[in-house]
Amino acid sequence: MHSFGYRANALFTFAVTILGFMCALASFTDSFNSPSPSVQVQVLKVNWFQKQPNGNDEVSMTLNISADLQSLFTWNTKQVFVFLAAEYVTPKHVLNQISLWDAIIQEKENAKFTITTSNKYRFIDQGSNLRGKEFNLTLHWHVMPKTGKMLADKVVLPGYRLPAEYR
Ligand SMILES: *[C@@H]1O[C@H](CO)[C@@H](O)[C@H](O)[C@H]1NC(C)=O
Numbered sequence: 001m002h003s004f005g006y007r008a009n010a011l012f013t014f015a016v017t018i019l020g021f022m023c024a025l026a027s028f029t030d031s032f033n034s035p036s037p038s039v040q041v042q043v044l045k046v047n048w049f050q051k052q053p054n055g056n057d058e059v060s061m062t063l064n065i066s067a068d069l070q071s072l073f074t075w076n077t078k079q080v081f082v083f084l085a086a087e088y089v090t091p092k093h094v095l096n097q098i099s100l101w102d103a104i105i106q107e108k109e110n111a112k113f114t115i116t117t118s119n120k121y122r123f124i125d126q127g128s129n130l131r132g133k134e135f136n137l138t139l140h141w142h143v144m145p146k147t148g149k150m151l152a153d154k155v156v157l158p159g160y161r162l163p164a165e166y167r
């Protein structure tokens with residue numbers, strides 16, 4: 001006859017093995033999900049556009065962000081972190097990336113949304129490079145799973161341009 005301790009231990013080992021198997025299965029089936037998010041962003045308005053006393057350009061915009069990220073959600077998804085970045089080139093840097101807005105989405109039902117907002121974070125260029133500047137708006141996402149690896153991807157929306165003059 002086995003002692004109680006031995007049986008408890010065996011049961012525990014079995015439970016842990018099953019749990020490990022479930023986790024592996026969860027992240028494995030997850031890798032078959034090929035998401036197809038859709039994103040549209042309009043710059044509704046340039047609220048103001050100035051050169052600061054320190055010489056840096058700053059712009060404030062009103063954005064209309066419309067996205068359907070529901071396909072990122074599987075039963076293994078804990079939450080999705082999204083951020084919208086303005087990306088542009090300057091003589092000094094190949095890539096300038098400025099986060100304008102972000103959100104954490106915890107429910108699939110909330111992953112389809114339209115919001116009108118001014119940029120949550122300041123759009124400042126370390127220099128005065130923004131007049132007439134072409135930029136991309138890129139929606140980046142990080143999918144944080146309940147178990148397994150984090151996935152990151154993005155959608156690039158090219159072809160935006162800042163006004164040629166301060167206002
Ligand atoms: C925001 O974008 C959505 C989808 O493109 C559109 O239906 C809606 O009318 C826009 N809202 C504004 C205020 O322009």
Ligand SMILES: *[C@@H]1O[C@H](CO)[C@@H](O)[C@H](O)[C@H]1NC(C)=O
Pocket residue numbers: 087088089094095096135136156157158159
């Ligand atoms: C903006 O997007 C276009 C098209 O995807 C790409 O060729 C270009 O390199 C992007 N610019 C930046 C600064 O990422």
